[in-house]
Amino acid sequence: MMDGSHHEKRRLENPPATIKFKIQRREREGAPSRYETFELQYRRNLNVISALMEIRKNPVTVEGKQTTPPVWDMSCLEQVCGICTMVIDGRVRQSCSALIDDLLLASGGDTITLQPMSKFPNVRDLKVDRSRMFGHLKQVQAWIELDGTYDLGPGPHIPNEIAQERYAYSRCMTCGCCLEACPQYDGDNYIGPQAIAQARLFNMHPTGRITEEERLNGLMGDDGITNCGNAQNCVKVCPMNIPLTKAIYETNRDITVDALFGWLKK
Amino acid sequence: MRSPSSESPRRIGSDQILGMATGSKIAIVGGGLAGLAAAMKIAEAGHEVDLISVVPVKRSHSVCAQGGINGAVNTKGEGDSTAKHLDDTVYGGDFLANQPPVKRMCDMAPQIIYLFDRMGVPFSRTKEGLMDFRRFGGTLHHRTAFSGASTGQQLLYALDEQVRKWEVAGKVNKYEGWEMLSLVLDDHQVCRGLVAMNLQTLELKSFAADAVIMATGGPGLIFGKSTNSMTCTGSATAACYQQGARYANGEFIQVHPTSIPGEDKLRLMSESARGEGGRVWVPKADGDTRNPRDIPENERWYFLEEKYPAYGNLVPRDIATREIFQVCLEGHGVAGENQVYLDLTHIPAEVLTERLGAILEIYEMFVGDDPRFVPMRIFPGVHYSMGGLWVDFEQRTNIPGLFAAGECDYSIHGANRLGANSLVSCVYGGFTAAPSAIEYAKNIERGRTETNGIHASELRRQQEINDAIIKGSGGENQYKLHEELGKVMTDNVTVVRYNDRLQATDDKIRELQERSKRISINDSNLWATQAVPHARQFQNMLELARVITLGALNRNESRGAHYKPDFPERDDDTFLKTTIAEYAAEAPVLSYEPVDISLIQPRKRDYSSGKKTSPPGTADRPTGVKETRPNDPANKEEFGVKE
Numbered sequence: 045m046m047d048g049s050h051h052e053k054r055r056l057e058n059p060p061a062t063i064k065f066k067i068q069r070r071e072r073e074g075a076p077s078r079y080e081t082f083e084l085q086y087r088r089n090l091n092v093i094s095a096l097m098e099i100r101k102n103p104v105t106v107e108g109k110q111t112t113p114p115v116w117d118m119s120c121l122e123q124v125c126g127i128c129t130m131v132i133d134g135r136v137r138q139s140c141s142a143l144i145d146d147l148l149l150a151s152g153g154d155t156i157t158l159q160p161m162s163k164f165p166n167v168r169d170l171k172v173d174r175s176r177m178f179g180h181l182k183q184v185q186a187w188i189e190l191d192g193t194y195d196l197g198p199g200p201h202i203p204n205e206i207a208q209e210r211y212a213y214s215r216c217m218t219c220g221c222c223l224e225a226c227p228q229y230d231g232d233n234y235i236g237p238q239a240i241a242q243a244r245l246f247n248m249h250p251t252g253r254i255t256e257e258e259r260l261n262g263l264m265g266d267d268g269i270t271n272c273g274n275a276q277n278c279v280k281v282c283p284m285n286i287p288l289t290k291a292i293y294e295t296n297r298d299i300t301v302d303a304l305f306g307w308l309k310k
Numbered sequence: 311m312r313s314p315s316s317e318s319p320r321r322i323g324s325d326q327i328l329g330m331a332t333g334s335k336i337a338i339v340g341g342g343l344a345g346l347a348a349a350m351k352i353a354e355a356g357h358e359v360d361l362i363s364v365v366p367v368k369r370s371h372s373v374c375a376q377g378g379i380n381g382a383v384n385t386k387g388e389g390d391s392t393a394k395h396l397d398d399t400v401y402g403g404d405f406l407a408n409q410p411p412v413k414r415m416c417d418m419a420p421q422i423i424y425l426f427d428r429m430g431v432p433f434s435r436t437k438e439g440l441m442d443f444r445r446f447g448g449t450l451h452h453r454t455a456f457s458g459a460s461t462g463q464q465l466l467y468a469l470d471e472q473v474r475k476w477e478v479a480g481k482v483n484k485y486e487g488w489e490m491l492s493l494v495l496d497d498h499q500v501c502r503g504l505v506a507m508n509l510q511t512l513e514l515k516s517f518a519a520d521a522v523i524m525a526t527g528g529p530g531l532i533f534g535k536s537t538n539s540m541t542c543t544g545s546a547t548a549a550c551y552q553q554g555a556r557y558a559n560g561e562f563i564q565v566h567p568t569s570i571p572g573e574d575k576l577r578l579m580s581e582s583a584r585g586e587g588g589r590v591w592v593p594k595a596d597g598d599t600r601n602p603r604d605i606p607e608n609e610r611w612y613f614l615e616e617k618y619p620a621y622g623n624l625v626p627r628d629i630a631t632r633e634i635f636q637v638c639l640e641g642h643g644v645a646g647e648n649q650v651y652l653d654l655t656h657i658p659a660e661v662l663t664e665r666l667g668a669i670l671e672i673y674e675m676f677v678g679d680d681p682r683f684v685p686m687r688i689f690p691g692v693h694y695s696m697g698g699l700w701v702d703f704e705q706r707t708n709i710p711g712l713f714a715a716g717e718c719d720y721s722i723h724g725a726n727r728l729g730a731n732s733l734v735s736c737v738y739g740g741f742t743a744a745p746s747a748i749e750y751a752k753n754i755e756r757g758r759t760e761t762n763g764i765h766a767s768e769l770r771r772q773q774e775i776n777d778a779i780i781k782g783s784g785g786e787n788q789y790k791l792h793e794e795l796g797k798v799m800t801d802n803v804t805v806v807r808y809n810d811r812l813q814a815t816d817d818k819i820r821e822l823q824e825r826s827k828r829i830s831i832n833d834s835n836l837w838a839t840q841a842v843p844h845a846r847q848f849q850n851m852l853e854l855a856r857v858i859t860l861g862a863l864n865r866n867e868s869r870g871a872h873y874k875p876d877f878p879e880r881d882d883d884t885f886l887k888t889t890i891a892e893y894a895a896e897a898p899v900l901s902y903e904p905v906d907i908s909l910i911q912p913r914k915r916d917y918s919s920g921k922k923t924s925p926p927g928t929a930d931r932p933t934g935v936k937e938t939r940p941n942d943p944a945n946k947e948e949f950g951v952k953e
Contacts (some may be wrong), residue, residue, distance in 0.1 A: 053678025072837045087573070091676075094573040100840075101789040103832065112835045117365075119539040121575045122672055124463055125369040140574070141675050167510060168838040175486075178366065182478050187471035188430040193354055199427035201439035208664065211432040211458055214467060215668070218368055249430045 056145040059086045060154040063144060064106065065095060067114050068159040069169050077166075080114075081106045081155075092132060092139035092147075092158065093118055114158075116170035123283060126219030130170045131159040136224040136281055139170075161224045163231070176232065177218050180239035184262040188252050200250040213245035213291065215284040222278035222288055234271035235263065237278040241291035247298065257306065260299050269296055333357045334751035337504055337519035339490045339546055341367025343375075343462070343733060344716025345525030346469035347740025348747070353476035355748055359483065360517050361473070362506050364541050366486045368470045371527050371539040372736065375462020376669050377446060377582030378454035379426075379733040381419030385440060390451040392416045399731060400910050402448040402626045403696070403724020404870035405886065406559065408906040411703045411721050415738040422737045423455045429468040433457050434665065444665070445585045448626040448728040448917075459582055459668040465733055488515075489843055490546045491775075493522065493553050493712065494768045500754075501711030502764060505772050510838045514772055516765040520751035523743050524550060524707075524714040525736075528695040532851045532858070533804070534796015536692035537569055537578040547699055547718045548850035551857070556708050557891045557898075558720035559697035560854065561861030564727055564871050565804050567630035568652055569691030570676060576691030577676055579652060580669045581729035583686075584623040586662070588654045590614050590630070592637055597646050602685045603655065613637055620920030628726040628871040629917060631690040635805045644687055653685040692804060694732065696723040696871065697858070700890060705743035711754070713747050715739030720888070725870025779845045780836065784828020788845050791822055791829070795848075795855060803859050807874050812863040819855050826852060857891040857898050864900055865889065882912055 062083050070077040082099045083106045084090075100113040118128040121140040128139045133151055139158070147156050164172040222237040223229045229236045243259045246252035252259075263269045269292065278288040334357045338345045341363035349359045361367065384390040395416040400409055427433060427441060433455055434442045443452040457464035476482040487509045494503040494516055503518040529544025530536030551557045567590075568583065569576040584590070591610045598605065614633060615622040623630070638648045654662055654670075659682040662670060670681045677686070699707050699714040701721050707714055716736040723731065798818045802811040826849050831841035867881035868874050887902035 051680040051683035055678075071835055089573050091572075091574060097574060097789070101787060112833050113841065115838050115840055119365055119369055119541050120371065120374050121540065121572075122374060122577050123675065124373045124460065124668075125365070125371075125539065127365060127369045143676070168835070171838060175366070178368070178474070181471075181474060185475075187475045188428070189475075190428060190472070193350060193425055193472075195421040195424070196428065198424040198441065199430070202435055203439050204435040204437070204442075207432045207435045210430075211434075211464075214432050214457075214464055215460060217373070217463070218366075246430065251428070252430055 054149065056149050059145070059148065061086060062154070063095075063148070064155040065099065066155055066157045067170070069114065070160070070166055072168055073165050080111055088145070090144040092142040092144070092156070093121060093128060095144065096139070114170060115168045124217060126217030129161060129219045129221060131161060131224070133157050136161060136221045138219065138283055141283070161220060163224050163229060164220065174218070174220050177220055177223070177238060180235050181242060183235060184239045184243040184259050185255065186239070186242040186246055186259075188246060188249060189255050202250065206248060210245055210248050212286055213241050216241060216286055217284065219283065221281045221283060225277035225281040227275050227277065228271050228273045233267055235267050235269075237272075237288040237292060239263075240269055240295050241286055241288050244291040244295050247295070256298070257302060260295070260302055263295065264299060269299065334520040334748060335360065335518070336521045336523065336747050336751060337362065337517050338523045338525060339363075339504065340370070340525035340527060340716070340718070341484075341486070342370035342372040342525060342527055342716060343466055343469060343736035344718075344740040344743075345370075345523070346466070346473050347737045348523050348525060348715060348744040349482055350469060350472050350476065351741055351744035352748060353473070353479070353481035355744070357748060357751070358481055359476075360485060360519060361482055362485045362488045362490055362504070362517065364487070364489045364509065367473070367484065368467065370466060371542055372466040372733075373460075373463040374537070374539060374578060375465075375733055376459045376578060376580035377585060378444060378456035378461045378730045379423060379465065380446065380453050380728070380730040381423040381455060381734060382416065382451070382453055383420045383423065383441075383443065385443060386452045388451050390453055392419065394449075394451065395419065395453060397910060398449045399722070399728055400724065401913075401915060402728040403726050404880065404915050405724065405882075405907065405912040406562070406869060406888070406905060407722055407724030408703070408888075409909040410906055413909060414703075414742070415722055415735055418738055418741065419734045422734060422741070426465055426468055429472060431457055431464045431468045444582065445624060446729040447581050447584070447624045447630070448621070450620070454582075454585065454730040456582065456665075458664070459580055459666045459670075462733060465737075490526075490549065491772045491846065492549050492768060493709070494518070494765050495553060495709070496764050499554060499709060501709050505768050507772075507776075507843070509843055512776065512836055512839070512842060514769055514776070516769050518765060520754055521711050521713060521747040523747055524699060524712065524718050525716045525740065525743075526718045528717040529851065529854050530692055530695075531847075532795065532855050533563075533692040533799045534793060535572075535574070535576050535800070537566055537576050538693075543847040543851055544695075544718075544854045545847040545850040547714075548854045550699060550707070550709070550712065551891070552850075552853060552893045554709055554893065555712060556700035557697065557854070557857050558700040559725075559861070559889050560695075560857040560891055561859075561865055561889060562696035562725050562871050563692060563804065563858065564627055564694040564696060565631045565690045566693035567627055567634050567690050568688040569693070570673060570686075571689055571691070572676060577672055578691075578693065579673060579686060579688050580666075581624075581627070583652060583654060583666060583669065585729075586654070586665055587657050588623060588652050589656075590623050590634065590650055590652055592642050592644055592650050596641055599645055602651055602653070611642070615922075618917050619922045621917045622922065625917045626726055626728060627693075628873070631805055632873060634690055638689070648689050649687040650689070651685040652688045654681055655683055655685060659683070690805060692800065694727055696720065696725065696727055697861070697889075700888075704746040705739055706746060706750070711750060713743040715743040725872060775846065776842060779829065779831060779842055782829050782831065785830050786825045786828045788826075788829045788831065788841065788848055791826060792844075792848055792851075795819070795822055795851065799855060799858070803862055805873065807862050807872065808876065809863055809866075809874070812859055815859045816856060816863065819852055819859065823849075823852050853893070860898055860900065861889045861891060880915070886912060
């Protein structure tokens with residue numbers, strides 16, 4: 045028997061015989077949305093993805109109506125590719141790591157609601173198009189400038205503390221949770237925390253710092269960092285626990301310093 | 311189309327690039343580590359890339375690689391060398407790999423790691439601020455650079471960033487959300503491009519190219535559940551195979567010793583957990599249901615450490631997998647089930663968090679227990695294909711104009727891949743395929759291919775396949791068929807293989823092939839439908855499944871990951887050969903090609919002799935390699951697997 049210490053998980057003691065999935069459906073971008081509900085036998089160890097796979101096999105609603113299989117994106121199923129992000133019971137997160145037992149424990153009910161992210165074009169059902177997030181990475185030049193990829197030996201010495209701090213930012217999987225939760229972000233009006241944190245990632249690197257100004261410039265336009273309203277939702281929903289608000293604060297500071305003293309460099 | 315970009319790539323600022331009026335167009339299929347490595351090199355050399363990927367390249371399966379990347383930098387004073395890396399890789403692969411490309415990879419590995427360091431990968435560092443290296447399976451040296459326990463993610467992102475820079479410069483055109491369906495071959499069987507499908511609109515498009523590089527990863531989904539991402543269908547390589555590309559060593563499938571069983575997939579628990587000191591054990595008393603922390607040391611059976619004193623928990627994967635499998639088969643698994651403990655609880659929690667945080671989070675997220683305090687329960691799971699498209703030492707397939715790199719080619723790992731060698735082989739493959747494709751493209755005859763209708767006719771052929779799938783009405787459910795395939799492959803073509811069961815598996819696959827012609831897709835909305843792509847992928851999976859199964863049936867020996875209790879010994883006289891499968895309508899045609907063993911003479915593979923080395927985390931004996939591998943006739947049990 046396991047003891048009840050906090051290192052072991054709280055289990056769902058009396059699971060319901062069946063669970064319902066209320067899924068937002070949309071045939072294609074621009075079409076009206078509707079909900080359909082599906083019912084599955086409860087099993088231990090289900091996550092949202094395995095439930096969706098079960099529904100996809102035989103898409104019949106609770107009313108007994110044959111329908112089209114729900115469409116969603118999935119790939120790694122280990123919460124590291126970011127593709128399967130959706131809104132589950134009102135909270136944006138990855139569907140692979142959303143365990144049914146945990147969701148039922150949290151809600152106390154037997155129904156789980158699945159919706160697509162609302163801040164991105166809705167391709168169909170639960171699938172969205174987040175390509176603009178990759179555009180943000182171009183805008184902040186989220187890369188290191190190399191002289192070439194031929195052999196020039198190792199990179200600069202870096203203290204492990206800096207490496208660890210950068211590592212936290214470098215785990216960003218471009219999932220879009222921070223943008224979905226941000227009250228300021230709505231399409232192209234604000235670049236958002238994801239790109240700001242990536243600018244920070246490269247500005248912290250000894251080589252990346254050389255081109256810091258270009259990166260900061262990408263954050264100083266109308267859609268730039270000043271749009272942050274400090275709601276701090278981003279950091280609460282980030283599945284990788286990236287210190288997004290710290291990145292925003294430090295980048296803001298760097299922009300101020302650059303504005304005050306940048307002319308000295310010219 | 312081939313003229314250099316009219317927009318000046320200002321920031322890249324290379325006059326050479328603009329001066330190259332004769333730049334080539336090279337198509338790359340797959341945007342994981344191998345594909346992006348090739349794209350970066352080709353763009354840097356001034357040529358244009360069409361990059362085709364089923365998912366945004368930043369979400370490719372390379373993100374799942376956890377533990378690290380191997381390169382013999384010898385920064386720990388252990389006397390490590392690229393020659394030892396070569397020896398470990400060849401020996402770990404049970405001598406089935408052609409040795410010259412393995413040598414080239416091992417020689418290039420330190421440069422590859424340093425290049426990633428320059429690109430800003432946040433590698434874990436030593437006190438001095440240098441890159442840190444840890445131990446991995448099948449070696450006695452600290453040779454594995456790592457970035458926490460998400461090294462694949464970090465390396466992929468570094469290449470993604472560099473390739474994005476080239477995209478901005480107009481040298482790389484990304485087609486994300488496109489799936490390759492087939493090659494475009496001319497009358498002389500020369501590859502002139504490919505046909506791909508837009509996964510949103512189902513539109514088909516042909517991509518004319520001077521050369522095509524396949525970098526599409528592994529085929530894990532053939533086994534239903536595996537550690538692979540859902541994109542790892544092997545579909546594109548299977549398409550190449552059906553168009554005449556040779557497929558080599560298909561039967562060599564790596565089953566990773568430590569995965570977390572799940573309903574939807576088997577999640578990887580990295581070998582780095584053992585590299586950092588993790589210990590595998592079961593209670594000595596069968597069915598012991600005590601809390602593992604209450605089971606005293608002398609009532610635990612550390613079976614790997616007992617049988618393999620020198621390598622302990624870091625024996626190569628095929629061996630660890632068979633041992634765990636056997637222990638469970640004999641009823642010694644934890645609580646009598648198919649699971650053993652992987653225990654990290656003797657290591658300080660803060661050390662674990664820094665060096666393994668990412669993978670421990672995965673376990674905690676999906677299982678619920680915190681592995682810093684509770685031993686993990688793990689079981690082997692299908693993980694990697696050593697086999698793949700046949701390539702020569704320059705990554706050229708047998709089809710002129712078609713190249714391959716990464717897991718989808720067969721070239722480096724022989725009969726078993728060592729941990730942390732996959733990332734380095736992906737990058738090596740991409741870095742080798744790129745100049746090779748550029749060189750090829752320089753010398754080809756161009757111009758006639760667009761006009762003689764080969765693209766149009768291949769597009770028609772592919773559209774007809776789509777139309778047939780959309781119209782299909784035989785009532786078979788594609789997802790249920792896929793489950794049947796996964797089950798029969800996992801039951802019969804993984805850790806332990808018997809010829810009668812392999813034959814029965816091939817019969818079953820042929821039955822599934824017949825039934826797959828009667829699939830009725832259950833989606834009437836074709837916009838962004840997943841049913842049509844999946845039906846096509848599934849039909850391709852069945853072709854590769856036959857290659858894997860029949861390759862295994864025909865190979866009556868045991869070597870690396872391929873283990874037959876009825877033929878328990880390695881048989882170099884008959885089978886020190888690469889299996890080559892060529893497509894034919896009735897069945898794959900198998901032939902065998904000698905292995906290039908010009909650098910290291912094959913010797914008996916035995917990890918059980920040799921003494922216990924110093925514990926991980928301290929420097930190992932510099933001369934350990936030779937001492938622990940005597941060709942000792944006294945050690946008769948080659949694998950230490952009980953029958």
